Amino acid sequence: MTVNTEALDQQMPEEEIASGHDAKRGGMDPALLGMMLFIASEVMFFAALFAAYFNARATLPVFPPEGTEFLTPWGLPLIGTIILIISSFTMQWGTSRIRQGDRTGLNRAVAVTLVLGIIFLGIQAYDYYVLITHDDFGIDSGVYGTLFYTMTGFHGAHVLGGVIGLAVILSRGIAGQFTKQHHVAVESVHYYWHFVDVVWILLFLTIYVVK
Amino acid sequence: MGTATVPSGAPASRRSTIIEWLTTTDHKKIGVMYIVTAFVFFMFGGVLALAIRTELAVPGLQFVDQAVYNQLFGMHAVMMIFLFVMPMTTGLANYIVPLQLGAADMAFPRINALSYWMLVMGAILIVSAFAFGGAPTGWTLYVPLSTNTDFTPMTGVDLLLLGLVVLGFSSIFGAINFIVTIFKMRAPGMGLMRMPMFCWTSLVTSVLLLFSLPVIAAGLIMIFIDRNYGGGFFDPALGGSPVLWQHIFWFFGHPEVYILILPAFGVISEIIPVFSRKPLFGYKAFVLATAAIGALGFTVWAHHMFATGAVYLPFFAFFTFLIAVPTGVKFFNWLATMWGGHLRFDTPMLYAVGFIALFLIGGLDGAFLAVVPFDFMVHSTYWVVSHIHYVLVAGAVFAIFASLFYWFPKMSGRRLDERLGKIQFWILFIGTNLAFFPQHMLGLDGMIRRISDYSGNAGWTELNFLSTVGAFMIAFSVLPFLWNVFITLRKPMEHESDPWDGNSLEWATTSPPPPWNFDSLPEIRSERPLFDQKYPGVGHGPTPEPAPETEGAAS
Numbered sequence: 047m048t049v050n051t052e053a054l055d056q057q058m059p060e061e062e063i064a065s066g067h068d069a070k071r072g073g074m075d076p077a078l079l080g081m082m083l084f085i086a087s088e089v090m091f092f093a094a095l096f097a098a099y100f101n102a103r104a105t106l107p108v109f110p111p112e113g114t115e116f117l118t119p120w121g122l123p124l125i126g127t128i129i130l131i132i133s134s135f136t137m138q139w140g141t142s143r144i145r146q147g148d149r150t151g152l153n154r155a156v157a158v159t160l161v162l163g164i165i166f167l168g169i170q171a172y173d174y175y176v177l178i179t180h181d182d183f184g185i186d187s188g189v190y191g192t193l194f195y196t197m198t199g200f201h202g203a204h205v206l207g208g209v210i211g212l213a214v215i216l217s218r219g220i221a222g223q224f225t226k227q228h229h230v231a232v233e234s235v236h237y238y239w240h241f242v243d244v245v246w247i248l249l250f251l252t253i254y255v256v257k
Numbered sequence: 258m259g260t261a262t263v264p265s266g267a268p269a270s271r272r273s274t275i276i277e278w279l280t281t282t283d284h285k286k287i288g289v290m291y292i293v294t295a296f297v298f299f300m301f302g303g304v305l306a307l308a309i310r311t312e313l314a315v316p317g318l319q320f321v322d323q324a325v326y327n328q329l330f331g332m333h334a335v336m337m338i339f340l341f342v343m344p345m346t347t348g349l350a351n352y353i354v355p356l357q358l359g360a361a362d363m364a365f366p367r368i369n370a371l372s373y374w375m376l377v378m379g380a381i382l383i384v385s386a387f388a389f390g391g392a393p394t395g396w397t398l399y400v401p402l403s404t405n406t407d408f409t410p411m412t413g414v415d416l417l418l419l420g421l422v423v424l425g426f427s428s429i430f431g432a433i434n435f436i437v438t439i440f441k442m443r444a445p446g447m448g449l450m451r452m453p454m455f456c457w458t459s460l461v462t463s464v465l466l467l468f469s470l471p472v473i474a475a476g477l478i479m480i481f482i483d484r485n486y487g488g489g490f491f492d493p494a495l496g497g498s499p500v501l502w503q504h505i506f507w508f509f510g511h512p513e514v515y516i517l518i519l520p521a522f523g524v525i526s527e528i529i530p531v532f533s534r535k536p537l538f539g540y541k542a543f544v545l546a547t548a549a550i551g552a553l554g555f556t557v558w559a560h561h562m563f564a565t566g567a568v569y570l571p572f573f574a575f576f577t578f579l580i581a582v583p584t585g586v587k588f589f590n591w592l593a594t595m596w597g598g599h600l601r602f603d604t605p606m607l608y609a610v611g612f613i614a615l616f617l618i619g620g621l622d623g624a625f626l627a628v629v630p631f632d633f634m635v636h637s638t639y640w641v642v643s644h645i646h647y648v649l650v651a652g653a654v655f656a657i658f659a660s661l662f663y664w665f666p667k668m669s670g671r672r673l674d675e676r677l678g679k680i681q682f683w684i685l686f687i688g689t690n691l692a693f694f695p696q697h698m699l700g701l702d703g704m705i706r707r708i709s710d711y712s713g714n715a716g717w718t719e720l721n722f723l724s725t726v727g728a729f730m731i732a733f734s735v736l737p738f739l740w741n742v743f744i745t746l747r748k749p750m751e752h753e754s755d756p757w758d759g760n761s762l763e764w765a766t767t768s769p770p771p772p773w774n775f776d777s778l779p780e781i782r783s784e785r786p787l788f789d790q791k792y793p794g795v796g797h798g799p800t801p802e803p804a805p806e807t808e809g810a811a812s
Contacts, residue, residue, distance in 0.1 A: 076364045076441045083433045087471045094475035094505060098490055101501050111496065186487025189496035196482060196490075 081234040085241045088204070092245055095197050099252065102189050110257050111190050116181045119254035126169040127250050130205075133162035134243040141236040144219075147226035153219045156232075159239065160212040163205055170202050194253060201249055204242050211235040282366035283772055284355050287373050289668060291348025292661075294376065295341050301384075302336035303732050305329050310692075310728035313721050316713040326709035327393035328413075332386075334396035335417065338517065339424050340380050342653050346520035347372075347431055349660050350459045352668060354435065356763035356770060357453045359444025359778050364437040368430050375427035382420030386413035395707065397510070400491040400502045404483040415484065418477045425474045432463035432470075439463075444762070446781035450544065453761040453784060454537060457544050458523030461551040465512040465519075468555070473509035476502060500567045507558035515554040517649060519547065521656030522587060525609045528663055529591050530785075531759050532606035533598030536796075539590045540784055546583035546590075553580045563629055564636040570629050577627035584620060588613065603757070604678030608659035611686050612652060619647030622697070637707075640700025646693045650731070658685070658738070663757065665742075670750035670768045674741050681737040688730025695720035695727075760785035 074082075103109045110117065140155025174195075177183045185195040215235050218224065224232055278286060309329050312320045321329065355363055363369045386392045390411025394403040398418075402408050439460045443452070452460075480502070482488035489495025491502050530537045537543060556576040559568035591613055600606070622644035626632050635641065658681075666672045699720050704711060711717050755764040765787045766775050779790040782797040789798030 076437050079440065080365060080368075080433050080437050083436055083467060084429075087429050087433075087467045089471075090468050091471035091475050094472040094508075097505070098475075098479065098501060101498055101504075102496060105498055106496050184487075185482065186489070189489035189492070192482060192488035192490055192495070192497075196479070196488070 075230045075233070077230045078233050078237070081237055085237060088241065092197075092200070092248075095193075095200065096248075096252070099193050099197065102193060106189070109190075111188060114183065114190060116177070116183070117194070117254065119250065122169055122173045122176075123250060123254050126166050126173075127246065129162050129166050129169070130243050130246050133159045133166070134240055136162065137236050137239045141232055144224050144229045144232050145226065149219065149222060149224060152224060152229075152232065153216060156212055156216045156219060160209060160216060163209040163212060163239075167202060167205055167209065170198065170205075197249055197253065201242070201245055204245070208235070208239050208242050211238060280370075282362075282370045284351050284363045284366065284369060285668070285770065285772075287369050288348045288350075288352030290373055291344050291351055291376070294373075294380070295343075295345035295348060298336050298340035298380065299345070300735065302333050302341055303735070305333040305336065306728060307732055309333060310725040312709055313711075314725040315722065316711055316715075316718060318710050321709070323709050324393065325391075327707075328387070328391035330707055331392055331395040332383075335383060335392075335421075337649070338396065338513070339421065340376075340383065342517045342649065342657070343424075343428065344376055345657050346462070346517070346653075347428070349524070349657075349664065350435060350455070350462075350520060353664060353763055354456050354459050355438060355442065356667075356766065356774060357456050357761045358439065358442055359447060359762045359775060359781070360438065360442035361774050363434050364441055365434050369434055372427045372431040372434065375423055375430070379420045379423035379427060382416050382423060386416040386420070389413040389416055392417040397506060398477075398480060398502075399506075400480065400483075400499045404480055404491050406484055415481065418481045418484075422474050422477050425470045425477075428466050429470050432466035435459055435463040436467070444778050444781060447786075450541065451781060451784045451786075454526035454540070454543060454547075455520070455523035455761075457547055458519040458526075461547050462516050462519045465516050465551055465554060469509040469512035469516070472505060476505035476509070479505075500562070500565055503562050503565065504558070507561040508555075510561065511558040512551075512554040514645075514648070515550055517653050519550065521612070521653045522547070524656045524660040524663070525591065525612055526587075527761065528605045528609040528659055529594050531757050532601045532603060532609070533595045534601075534758075535594055535598040536760075536785060536788075537590065538593035538596075539586070542586055543590050546586040549583040550580060553583070560627060560632070563632045574627050574629050578624065581620070581624050588617065603662075604673070604675055604682060605659045605663035605757070607679065607682045608655050608662065611682065612655040612659065615647060615651030615655065615686075615689065618694075619644060619652055622647060635700050637705060638700035639696040639704045639706055642706045643693050643696035643700060646689075646696070650693065651689050655685075655689075658682075664763075665745070666751075666753060666756045667763055667768050667770070669746060670752050671745050671748050672751065672753070672756055673745050677737045677741040681734050681741070684730055684737070685734035688727045688734060690727070692724050692727025692731060695723045699724075755787070758791075760788045762786055765790075 136155050136159045140152045140159065143151030143155060183191055183194075185192055212235060215232055218231065278290070281287060308321060309326070312318070312326060351363070351369065355361070390413040392409075392411070392413040394409060394414055394417070398414075403414060439452070439456055443449075479488065479490040483490050483492060483497075489497040491497045491499050493499065526537055526543060553576060557573055557580065559573040560577045562568050563570060563573070595610075602610075622640070626635070626641070626644060662673055662678055699717055702715075702717065704715070704717050711721070750768075752768055754767050756768075757764070761784075762775075762778065762781075763770075765779055779786045780798075782789055785796055789796040793799060
């Protein structure tokens with residue numbers, strides 16, 4: 047027996063129908079699931095970098111190597127950390143605003159988050175500048191320097207990616223493209239932004255605090 | 258409504274056809290582009306293999322010098338793994354998985370196109386390495402050969418690294434797309450445990466890709482930093498660790514071999530039931546075995562590193578043996594499916610049976626390598642070369658030809674010629690065994706892989722010559738296939754929607770399918786919805802209208 051797809055709407059409850067791209071099956075939106083899977087693969091990317099870090103930590107006789115005492119958590123890194131953590135809260139605030147249909151609230155929150163992200167990148171760039179020119183600590187300063195710049199650098203690249211995502215969200219938000227029901231892009235970027243924040247907290251604790 | 262129209266009107270012009278293909282987001286067209294691209298690199302990589310075997314046919318350096326030889330074997334492996342088998346199985350899955358799920362397309366059609374074009378970009382980067390000094394690092398890119406620019410000063414290595422990173426992202430996006438498609442786009446009634454086995458193996462393959470490729474991407478970037486920016490990841494003088502690279506590489510590399518072979522398992526599991534006229538024996542066991550192979554794939558990477566002395570041998574040996582259990586389950590399921598079936602030996606089935614026979618040899622070779630003392634003996638010898646080629650040529654390549662013969666009628670609306678197909682099968686079958694079986698003996702005899710020459714008194718000359726003859730037979734077997742595709746495409750379309758009397762949904766639409774895939778779908782009550790529809794009262798379909806009490810009706 048052949049069931050015509052047009053007849054399915056009457057025969058099946060709506061949530062069981064997966065027709066074309068609509069996927070009205072309930073549960074997570076396909077785009078959001080895609081973002082979760084992407085974040086899962088990103089976790090493995092950073093896991094490889096952390097594995098390299100802990101490998102060096104376990105094998106080097108002195109860790110961190112002598113002459114790297116200038117890497118302290120207090121000062122710029124701590125300020126950057128606080129800024130990034132605050133930005134996670136502002137992002138969450140914006141997402142909860144649009145979940146209640148408040149477009150203006152979303153735009154304000156995303157704008158604040160975007161600015162905080164840019165400030166973090168600025169702090170990181172200035173920190174790099176000081177480390178390279180003042181402390182003579184570069185990516186070629188032994189495996190410790192290579193690890194420091196690769197891990198924080200790739201994290202910075204991910205913050206930049208998040209900032210671009212936030213800029214897209216902001217421009218779409220100003221154009222009024224999000225509603226209470228349709229804002230999957232906001233949800234996706236907000237997951238990504240939290241992920242970037244969590245990676246930084248782990249990096250901060252590993253590289254600066256615990257050592 | 259209900260009219261199964263095939264869009265047949267002649268394209269407006271050649272130019273618009275080309276632009277349509279270049280800009281398409283249709284999973285079927287993208288799938289075909291993947292398959293054609295992969296086949297081009299199959300032949301490219303095959304030519305490199307022939308150059309290797311020509312050099313090794315007799316003692317002495319006659320054909321290429323050692324610098325060229327070093328590029329050949331690495332590039333052969335890179336092309337066959339990353340530019341042939343992976344894109345080929347991705348292409349087949351691209352075409353078939355949405356059809357088998359009863360979906361109109363992939364979940365993210367534009368990301369699907371992006372994945373394909375990133376593959377093209379990565380392929381261009383890798384091939385361009387030849388013009389910049391080549392990449393004589395082997396596909397394993399072991400340090401310090403790949404990181405120390407005194408050993409490998411050429412830009413080709415950097416291009417290879419970048420190309421592999423681009424291919425990695427292409428595959429990660431592809432994997433996300435497949436997972437979301439499988440979880441979100443299934444037709445009404447198709448629960449996960451009613452999915453065709455090819456969809457299951459595609460799902461597990463995608464999960465493996467998702468978790469292993471980011472790791473190798475990080476590793477490749479580390480090598481790039483060590484080479485170009487004075488990094489010290491793998492340089493002991495700077496505090497780094499060379500063994501770290503081996504861990505990173507094989508943490509990806511072992512799941513990678515399941516990425517290459519699981520889609521092949523899926524294809525075989527589609528073909529055997531159709532040509533045995535029986536349901537797949539032990540569907541649930543098969544699903545569990547697939548998931549188990551995927552999970553265990555992440556626990557065995559260091560069995561490639563037994564000889565480093567830096568890994569805990571019992572753990573990795575034990576888990577390596579453990580993988581033989583789910584693989585054995587699959588073998589018994591295939592055999593039990595065929596047992597008592599009404600077997601038809603069309604070309605796809607011939608390839609499937611050939612796969613079972615030869616992959617068993619490859620699998621047993623691998624079980625030997627899990628024995629640590631034996632592994633110490635044959636580490637980096639031709640035994641390993643023989644093992645990987647029995648798994649990837651007799652395994653993946655046989656399954657790929659099986660699937661091309663099986664699904665060609667769906668893609669083109671015409672069946673490939675059976676006689677040419679059978680001729681090709683026997684040339685390939687004999688050639689494969691001739692090329693790779695002698696390599697077992699060479700390995701046991703101590704012939705190291707990756708050498709360009711050997712002594713005339715080593716006693717290896719005859720076996721090497723046999724192997725070279727086999728390699729040329731494999732290459733020759735591609736010619737009947739190309740001729741077969743050429744003459745078949747010149748024939749008028751038959752438009753047979755279901756030429757093999759198939760079970761799954763891809764046969765429930767026209768051949769080739771319309772851009773929207775389905776005008777209507779059968780009811781899905783089992784993993785064989787089309788069978789249930791065609792034979793009411795036999796499978797899980799509704800009992801026929803007059804409602805006689807059929808004895809064979811399974812509940």
